Amino acid sequence: MLRSLILSVLLAAAAFGLDRLDAALAANPPVMTAAPGEVLFAAGFDALADDWETFDDGELSARVVADDPATAGIRLRAEKAGVAIASTARWNIADFDYTVMAAAVGGPVDNGYGVVFRYRDPRNTYAFHVSSDGYYSVERTLNGQSERLSAWIASDVVNPGIGGVNTLRVIGVGDSFRFWVNGEPVMLCIPDDPAATSTYAGGQCVGGQMRDSLTDDSFPTGRLGVTVITPGGADVEAAFDNVVVRAPVGEE
Numbered sequence: 001m002l003r004s005l006i007l008s009v010l011l012a013a014a015a016f017g018l019d020r021l022d023a024a025l026a027a028n029p030p031v032m033t034a035a036p037g038e039v040l041f042a043a044g045f046d047a048l049a050d051d052w053e054t055f056d057d058g059e060l061s062a063r064v065v066a067d068d069p070a071t072a073g074i075r076l077r078a079e080k081a082g083v084a085i086a087s088t089a090r091w092n093i094a095d096f097d098y099t100v101m102a103a104a105v106g107g108p109v110d111n112g113y114g115v116v117f118r119y120r121d122p123r124n125t126y127a128f129h130v131s132s133d134g135y136y137s138v139e140r141t142l143n144g145q146s147e148r149l150s151a152w153i154a155s156d157v158v159n160p161g162i163g164g165v166n167t168l169r170v171i172g173v174g175d176s177f178r179f180w181v182n183g184e185p186v187m188l189c190i191p192d193d194p195a196a197t198s199t200y201a202g203g204q205c206v207g208g209q210m211r212d213s214l215t216d217d218s219f220p221t222g223r224l225g226v227t228v229i230t231p232g233g234a235d236v237e238a239a240f241d242n243v244v245v246r247a248p249v250g251e252e
Contacts, residue, residue: 031221032091036249041091043243045073053087053225062087073241076113076228077106084146086116086125088225089243095173097246098224102130103165105239109133110232117170117177118222126219127227128170128179134160136186138179142218149214150188151200157184171248175217188214 034040043051045066052074054062059079078085096117104111109132119125123144130136136158138150158181159166169180179186189198189205199206226240 030092032093034247036247038247040093040096040245040247041089041243042245043089045241051090053090055087060085073239074226075105075237075239076226077235077237078228078230079235081230081232081234084122084127084141084227084229086119086122086127086225086227088116088119088223090223092221092223093245094221095248096224097169097171097248099167099169099242099244100226100240101165101167101242102226102238102240104132104162105237106162107230107236108233109160109162111236111238112137112227112229112231113236113238114227115168115170116223116225116227117172118219119225120219120222124219125222126177126216127229128168129227129229130158130166130168130181132160132162132164134158136179136181138177138188138214140216140218148198149216150190151198153186153189153200155181155186157181157186173248175215175220177214177216178212179214185212187212190214 032040045064052064054064056063061077062074064074074087076085076087098115098117100115102113104113112129112131114127114129116125116127123141125141127139129139135152135154137148137152140147140149167182171178187210189200189208190211191198191208196207198208224245228236228238230236
């Protein structure tokens with residue numbers, strides 16, 4: 001009897017310890033690494049759906065469609081204006097080469113959809129957006145304050161329109177980031193004054209320089225994910241698929 005009681009107590013303690021370990025790993029997951037060029041993770045969303053955050057509060061949602069491989073993906077929908085939502089994979093990553101296919105599938109063309117990277121929480125992340133009216137931009141949210149590190153820039157490399165598919169790619173190594181849309185590298189409007197806001201008007205980077213990379217050291221690690229913003233109106237929905245994340249290799 002005593003032996004059974006002791007065994008029950010030990011098993012309960014072990015289970016409690018594992019639960020605490022699982023909670024600690026979920027809150028602060030280890031940083032994934034791999035040899036240059038190796039795949040860190042990939043998602044076609046016809047499997048491994050549990051590896052991505054999902055939610056639905058009636059107005060904001062992220063859901064994985066995995067029942068049909070032909071249409072598998074993750075969909076984000078925001079049914080109110082002036083918000084940003086994201087769904088992230090569960091892994092914590094420092095350096096990365098991140099590619100995803102994305103398309104707005106509903107709502108106004110004055111939208112924003114794309115990827116988040118070095119995501120710590122909704123108040124601390126970077127984001128790379130494109131829009132269905134043919135623009136792209138880079139944003140940082142730091143302690144809840146959002147700032148365009150590179151302003152919205154019109155570009156022919158962005159496939160416009162609702163349903164237009166865009167392949168987005170971001171490479172992050174240390175504090176340096178580079179960006180591609182549909183296989184083409186895009187230039188950024190970086191202010192000369194680090195404290196200034198990026199301003200692009202009349203085809204010119206006002207008070208700054210057009211550069212092929214961004215340097216910022218706000219977040220050394222974080223999660224990768226997808227995002228939707230609603231600057232021009234409510235009920236924006238975007239679909240994402242074919243996520244591939246590799247360890248970066250030298251200069252691209």
